[in-house]
Amino acid sequence: MELRPILSTLRRHKITAWLLVLEIALTCAIVCNAVFMIGQRLERMDLPSGIAEHELVQIGLGHIGNSPDAIAQSQTDLAALRQIPGVQQVAVINQLPFSNGGSSNSGIRLSPEQQQDTLEASTYYGEGVLPTLGLHLLEGRDFRHDEYADFGTVIADLRNGDLKNLPSTIIVTRALAERLWPGKDALGQTLYVGKGLPFRVIGVVADLARPNNLNWGVGYSTVWPIRMTVADGSSYVIRTAPQDRDAVLKAAVAALKQLDPNRVVLVKRTYDEARHAFFANDRAMAGILVGVIVALLTVTVLGIVGLASFWVGQRRRTIGVRRALGATRGDILRYFQTENFLLASFGIVLGMALAYGINLFLMMHYELPRLPGIYFPVGALVLWAIGQLAVLGPALRAAAVPPVVATRAV
């Protein structure tokens, strides 16, 4: 295909051609970044929590009036919940992975003298966290019953400065272990919190994501031998078979209400619902991004079709002359396709540079990683294909112009 006539035609429509190139470039730049951001969101929504997600239900209670002996009441509640058919495990746990609201975290240090915290780890409290959440213990052991201390006692001891009865063991995630002691066995290592309080690692679990503040490190979590009650703002977490969840949840709420009617159910949900709610914004954003991509591509395609149709209409006579001089339908078709290919190519080159610029801007302001190189060739191919598809209709109409047009006045 001879390029010279195409280029010289385009030169006569400089502004129009440049506008089309600009449109393709903008579309290319925005679509590349939008697709990339969708990928980021999907990746985030897909993060592993490390727990038996489809087997858990959660119940949070609030006490109207002054609560009675919280520890005794928790024991009664737990005993009643264990009686419910289908209940496999029950625990009072202070928080769950990927859930909105408050979260419990603690600064971790590797030596008592260290000035700055190495990192901020999420802290899971509750007796029986491992079996209830279904955490996968990689090495070491779970806490023994006699290692647990009551949350209220721990708080009181810390206030009084009476530190000898505090728990001294801890279970960490693999991610945290590898971050704190790279290349070493975490079992038996000691970490420090607060004013140099030591905790010895007795177990390592595969995964346990933190509730929120994911940018502090999704997998940096710890489990402590501290026994909670619902009065501390913790909730009952029940493990059951996936198909029994609704029935168990209903029966559990009924049982708890019956034990003490002076309580209000604040949270009542399956873990799947909790996780769904946590990622609602990401899901919405991904949806919006898809919408933007579709809208952009549609507008651009319509723009190409509109402009190509116009040019075909304008050049009917020229096409007729060319046909009369021996050009085949294929020649005419290829002429318009090549023209579009050229415009798209300019647009893509410009668009890629722009995409890179937008990505740099997003990296600065929105903590986004660098756009992977693979987006450039794939984006180019997609835009070329879309351009060719868009121009096909007008090009076919151009090819159908009969040679006899050349002999007529416009």
Add this chain to the structure above:
Amino acid sequence: MFGYYLHLAWHSLRRNRVLTALMVLAIAVGIGAAMTTFTVLHVLSGDPLPGRSGELYYPQIDPQDARGMMPGPMPPEQVTLIDGMNLLRAKRADRQALMAGGTVPIQPDASSFDPFYVEARYTTADFFAMFGAPFLYGHGWSGADDEAHARDVVITRQLDDKLFSGADSVGRALRIKDTTFRIAGVLDDWHPNPHFYDLTTGAYNYYEQVFLPLQTALELHFDKNGSNDCWGNGTGGMQGGAYPSATCVWLQFWVQLDSPAKAAAYRQFLVRYSEEQKALGRFQRAPNVRLRNLTQWLDYNGVVPGDVRLQAWMAFGFLLVCLVNTVGLMLAKFLRRAGELSVRRALGASRRALFAQLLTESGVIGIAGGSAGLLLALFGLWMVRHRTSDYAALAHLDPAMLLVTFALATGASLLAGVLPAWRACNVAPALQLKSN
């Protein structure tokens, strides 16, 4: 003349219906998307207390221990109970209030109601006057009531409607967590957004329904929510009445300072206070204070969600593509009419007349696109309202944004029409006639 241009525009637009529809559609979706996101951005970055925000300041001091101190650190974003009470009692500002958020159970007398939980604010006397909270009935409590741990409560109109069917309930009793309070006042509708005075409870669409004296709430061990930051062996405490330790910040302290001179003086006071506390051995760090006004405080906290700003940028990019598209199509269209235009030129129409005619045509497209875009924006906002984010309910178009929509749409399409119109009206009359 304008009527004639409109007539011409109408004819021309009808001749290429598909193309006209394409241009109107492109402008409409561009404007629709842009207005939806700009409105959300506008609502979320709005001033929660217009007219007052310049005089409200959020003092920050640094009571942390020397451990882990870095050069130029930011002081904590809240205050400890001790510092809060000290600053409150010092009364160095025109008005001041110390506060924390919480959740309390309401136990209505009527057996027709089950007890229910509401969000509460534990605060001090100046809160209402300082933030200009409007009273429907009664009034707030006094500073003396604060110190006396009075069982006084201010409720919202919404709660008054629910419990007392909207009657003037001042003086009546309200049972909260097994304690009887006297209703001192009922607030009229008051929904500052963002929830500037305490951003730790969620920045948008968070409304307390009861307000009661801070010291009363502490005495009765009412549950608190919001966040705390601790150092040393400080523990955050939890529900059930254990409040955070002395080495934790968990309260918000606001002051009203009516002039910049007073603000400067208050800053000096904060520095002196820090020095005093250091001399007493309570503070370990050199005075590290900040005094941001409301607007600066919101900026510092970046309350507008990043996603919302990102969406606005994206919609802006989209609008740009739509405009480029329209300029291209208009240019193609106007240039193709060179024949017609040169006939008009040859018959004596000036360039200016042609230019005005073509701009009229693009203006018509702009108004049509703007109207359709407005409908799309209303639909878009309706969609935003049906999402689950905490700011969803706030997404409404206000008259100002409505005007901006129209100005933007017509302005954009006129702008899109300028280049094509100018190119097209520069046609030489004779040449074009000849070539045809």
